Amino acid sequence: MGLGSTSEIALLEKLKLQDENAFEQLYNLYVRKIYAYALSILKSAELAEDVTQNTFVKLWEHRALIHTDRSIQAYLFTIAKNQALNVIKRASREVWISDEIAENAIHQSENGLQYTEHKETRAFINQAINQLPPQRKLIYNLCHNSGYTYKQAAEKLGIKDSTVNSQMVKAIRTIKDFMVKNGALLLLFIHRS
Numbered sequence: 001m002g003l004g005s006t007s008e009i010a011l012l013e014k015l016k017l018q019d020e021n022a023f024e025q026l027y028n029l030y031v032r033k034i035y036a037y038a039l040s041i042l043k044s045a046e047l048a049e050d051v052t053q054n055t056f057v058k059l060w061e062h063r064a065l066i067h068t069d070r071s072i073q074a075y076l077f078t079i080a081k082n083q084a085l086n087v088i089k090r091a092s093r094e095v096w097i098s099d100e101i102a103e104n105a106i107h108q109s110e111n112g113l114q115y116t117e118h119k120e121t122r123a124f125i126n127q128a129i130n131q132l133p134p135q136r137k138l139i140y141n142l143c144h145n146s147g148y149t150y151k152q153a154a155e156k157l158g159i160k161d162s163t164v165n166s167q168m169v170k171a172i173r174t175i176k177d178f179m180v181k182n183g184a185l186l187l188l189f190i191h192r193s
Contacts, residue, residue, distance in 0.1 A: 008072060011072075035049065041081070059076065129171075129175065131174070135167065142157075
């Protein structure tokens with residue numbers, strides 16, 4: 001179903017008349033695309049799901065303003081992008097969001113999945129890692145770069161699993177705080193926005 005197709009226009013006309021069946025059809029057509037787009041920005045399944053649901057809530061709330069001669073997909077992507085940017089803005093105020101975003105993005109970056117081309121981000125992460133205390137830095141590098149489990153790292157270093165876990169939590173928090181402080185957290189997203 002493409003831009004300007006008869007079936008899409010008909011669905012949009014029905015949606016404007018508060019037709020819940022038309023809304024459900026549009027939801028089913030676009031929910032996966034919107035989720036994938038939100039996930040590409042936020043790197044967190046939980047946050048992407050929230051953005052996706054909020055996008056369709058906005059679609060329903062603003063159904064009377066929809067232009068039937070324009071792409072509904074482009075309209076939904078615009079809503080999703082704005083919703084995602086709002087989440088990023090909230091991240092500086094709500095710790096769990098920035099922890100969720102940073103941990104997922106840092107993890108992906110270190111495994112070369114999506115950010116190998118973003119030298120600015122990599123440089124900021126490296127700066128933050130280099131400022132960690134020696135033991136915390138060693139634990140972080142073992143677990144994130146060398147593929148050690150927390151248990152394996154604990155055995156290698158002769159320390160408790162719980163110590164590795166607490167050091168990893170502190171390391172990730174330190175990296176996130178460093179990036180927020182330096183305005184670098186947004187670098188994780190601007191290439192996708």
